[in-house]
Amino acid sequence: MDSSKELIKTVDLLLEISSLLMVSGANTNRVNLSIDRFASALHCNTSCFISHKTIVMTVYEDNSTLSCTRVKNIPPYAINFSIISAISKASWTAVEEDWNIDQIAKEIEAIKKQKRYPKLVVLIAVSLAGAGFCNIFSGDYINMGVAFASTFIGLLIFQLTHRxxxxxxxxxxxxxxxxxxxxxxxxxxxxxxxxxxxLATSILFLVPGVALINSFTDFLDNNIINGLVRYTTGLMTVLAIALGLFIAMLLFQ
Amino acid sequence: MLTIILNLLEVAAWSGIAALGFGILFNMPKGVVPTVFILGFTAGFIKFALMHFNVHIVLATFIAVFFIGIICMPVAHKIHHPPVVFCIPPTIPMIPGYFAYETVLSVMNFIFMEANQAKRMELIDAIFANGFTMLFILISIAAGISLPMLLLRKNTVKKIED
Incomplete structure (x- = not known):
């Protein structure tokens, strides 16, 4: 009874880690890699099916007939590179220092509590990026000011509607x-x-760069289904951006 | 000569700032802030320097992004962060926003505005030229960033010692 409970705890922890990685914008290969490392630290084997909304995972041990399969739904996506980096580091320390399951669970809890950048810092940084884009496409400083202001308001709307x-x-x-x-x-x-x-650069902050790059790396790793899903999400985002631009241009023609 | 170099440096600095902005939007760890700026700066400098020597924008973008892809492995080893974290933000300033805008503009004029046959032919030309430039730049970004990772995967940044 005890060892099957232990197995359930392991599979829940590994599912939590992989869903956290998927939500933060890691590609499928990186999720598999991290799970393998944590599993080798916990001395067990895993097989899993990762899709965009759900993860199915089986954990089993070499010297017993016990195994445990569980399914986890993935929450809405929110790209967060700090979490990817922290989990990657934790996986290395876990393997090197041979952590047990409680240590790993404690570390994951700490990683989940990490704070994001303050909203205002994000707003200003992204608006500066918009101004930078405008400079790259040979706009002068007045154009850059316009790009800064419209990116600022656009991102503000994006954040407020998120709430x-x-x-x-x-x-x-x-x-x-x-x-x-x-x-x-x-x-x-x-x-x-x-x-x-x-006008051309004020909407670039919405571009689905991570989704499209991850989709390409997933294709190259033969994770065709996940690649297609990411590509389709990216395409939907581009269509939504283009529709907004289109209507604005039609209004002011 | 001096003004050309200064212009290049200014554009490269704005590329770095754009990379930083996107890094912060993606909530990058604080430790990679200088790396992202330097990579964004270098990639922008390479791209615009090549374009100054009349290299086509698609090839210039590919070379700049490929450079980021190559350099990210040794850098990852040095600063102890996985490559994705600081490789994606510097490539975002390469996105062909202006070509996308021109394509949408031409499509809109073609459908809603223009009745003159000769002008409509020009618009078709603009749609294809801008649309395919945008497409090829996107392909070169995706290929440039992922090819080095695949080529160098045999010696991953760190190895599991069983």
């Missing part, structure tokens, strides 16, 4: 629409040398 719990594509659409309407005002009033660049 209300709207559908993610609706949020992307509204953020893109509002950011591009604001940037279009720059074209109407002819601010700066290339007001079009501000």
């Amino acid at each position: 209300e719990g709207y559908n993610v594509y609706l949020r992307i659409f509204s953020a893109s629409l509002i950011a591009s309407v604001l940037a279009s005002l720059g074209i109407v009033f002819k601010l700066g040398a290339n007001p079009e660049t501000a």
